Amino acid sequence: MGEQGTVAAPDAATVRKAVLASALGNAVEWFDFGVFSAGIITPIVGTVFFPGGSDNATLRSFALIAAAFLARPFGGLVFGPLGDRLGRRRVLALTIILMSGSTFVIGVLPGYATIGFAAPLLLLAVRLVQGFSTGGEYGGAATMIAEYAPTGRRGFYGSFLELGTLAGYVGGAGLVLLVNLVAGDETMRAWAWRIPFFAALPLGIVGLYVRTHIEDTPAFRRMERSGERLKSPLRETLARYWPTIVMLVGIVFLLNVADYTLLTFMPSYLTDFLDVGPVTSQLITIGVELCMIAVITPLGALSDRIGRRPLLRTAAVGFVVLSWPAFALMQTRSAVGVALGYAVIGGLLVLMLAVIGATFPAMFPTKVRYGAFAIGYNVSTSLFGGTAAVLVGSLIDVTGSNYVPAYYLMLAGLVALVPLARIPETAGVPIEQAGRPDAPRPTGLSLSR
16 A cells, blocks of 8 residues: 555544544534424514514424525535645634534624614525535534544444534533523523524634544545545546445435424424424423433444444335324324324434434545535525425425324335445444445455454
């Protein structure tokens, strides 16, 4: 391998630091979603920033979430190839401060009663910056973990990326609940709703500090020294790797429909369509999230032994078969029935979340990994993730059926089964060989570590 051998494998402490640096960014992103989509705050934001009072306030907030996702593919197109040229670390330092700063700014924006139509326009602008920066975040964070993790433990370490998702969401939603309980409903609507948004900035500063005090990934540095780094990674990505990107889009379709239905739509679904109180809705959401946190890293470690595809396929089949029964349980409107139905969807989702941090980066070679991942992931997220809440909510209003989310999840599961039947198993394949035409295939998944 020549000069590639001069980059030593990182020690365990460095790997843990890289995992922390990556997971913190995901936590900041989902802290924003935990705050913005909380059943308590969603209608307040829609009322504060738009004319029309409380009429359709929740749908207005969901439309803002969807609008922000329009910027994500552009962020992926800019930051992804940039990360393949300049390195993962530099780009991720920029995205985390943009994300946390955008969330903070929402907390200081004046409302419609103060500045009129400038209020929703400013809020939209901030959400677009949020979406643009997020478009460069996830692909880079996943790439950093995958390129730092030892081959036989990539599933375990990769699961911490989505542990950051869940922890960030729980942190955001939990902070909203705490502020509401302390301040009371009236004070919450008046001004205290702004407090949770402020907390994003210190999180981002901590993440920035960690990211700027770590070297770039060993895989990227080896690529630099071997002369394989591309001058135009975007052109190479779109010309040669579009079939793999299409497969990624299909898998991420299910991931995002499930993720954003569960984490951004469900708290308001329980409140607006099932008449569950907002505090009870928030407690159920946080409880399911905590259970997911408890099992995600063991599932990631399991994928190092049995492979990623069995967990992904089980999740896809599960969404096809179990989504309708899960939502039927929720229609009982009892706390137990709602919690059990919610837990079924959360259990299927965590099967995916546990392994995608190891699976998606390994679909592409090092020279285009960040960009190809970011483009495919964010195109799918823009089309199907950001629109999930507003689409499902609108369809429920039009059809009068509370089973619309179940039907959408079943459709997404069927779509995802097609690419999941075709992607190669990459557990046990060194990350620098993964995604290449000559990549070795694991022969037995009792994998060496």
